[in-house]
Amino acid sequence: MAELADLEDPKARQVNERHGDDHGVNLGKLRAVAKRLKTQQELAVRLWATGDGAARLLALLICRPKAFGREQLDLMLREARTPKVQDWLIGNVVKKSPYAEELRVSWSADPDPVVASAGWELTADRVARSPEGLDLAGLLDVIEARMKDAPDRLQWAMNHCLARIGIEHPEHRERAVGIGERLEVLKDYPTSPGCTSPFAPVWIAEMVRRQSDQG
Structure with a gap:
């Protein structure tokens, strides 16, 4: 100390x-x-x-x-x-714990928005790494209904999940972008030169472009 x-x-x-x-x-x-x-x-x-x-x-x-x-x-x-x-x-x-999935599920439904934000961050990670068994359309339903009015940290985590769905899953990309455009969450977030905006439609487009360039 x-x-x-x-x-x-x-x-x-x-x-x-x-x-x-x-x-x-x-x-x-x-x-x-x-x-x-x-x-x-x-x-x-x-x-x-x-x-x-x-x-x-x-x-x-x-x-x-x-x-x-x-x-x-x-x-x-x-x-x-x-x-x-x-x-x-x-x-x-x-993320390295054997209890990660249990905690993801329980935290996501927690009434404390800070705790819930942790669950959504774990969900965003699963969307990218191991989406098997996740109801992606259902996640988009929840994000569409709740993200706009969510407290800051929960909103940020939901937005991360929205972007990950759009980036990693082409079949849901159009809807993910549409949700981002309608809700306009983080649209005006200040972004340093050379960094990608956290506004989901911009974030999704940039990451998909990079994947295309690498492919």
Whole structure:
């Protein structure tokens, strides 16, 4: 914890806080610490228990994903209230867990929109990697009905799922683009030069173009 405190950068914290995060440690430096520590599950659990944002991010880099039980992961998600910690928890731990599918289903239906956003992120991942058994048309129905008025993080995750359906599944592409055009979610989102807009119709078109170029 003292080492993490020494890495604290007030300017980094200021930038991170604008995105809803609560740490001021450069992520490259944090990854260097994790590389030195290697996998240490007991230390990861202790770091998580501190509640400190940087410590939790470090914990997610040095833990053993399959060592966590289903209830543990559910509790960790509910404790992880900042976007970066939630993203790393899902990407580095939950996706590698044997409970990923169970949690995807239960979280997607959770009344807490932050928890539900985690379920939708896992669904977006399944849409791209292993869509067998998913009702893609049904997902589009839910997105069309609920995304426009969803809270920010849930809306972002639903939009990600919408784009993934359009990118990966040509048979649903026209409908996915149409939903994006009608709802106009993230249409005016500020996008840096060289980056792709998160507005689903633009995102879908750009990724399909890249796939075509590679093919």
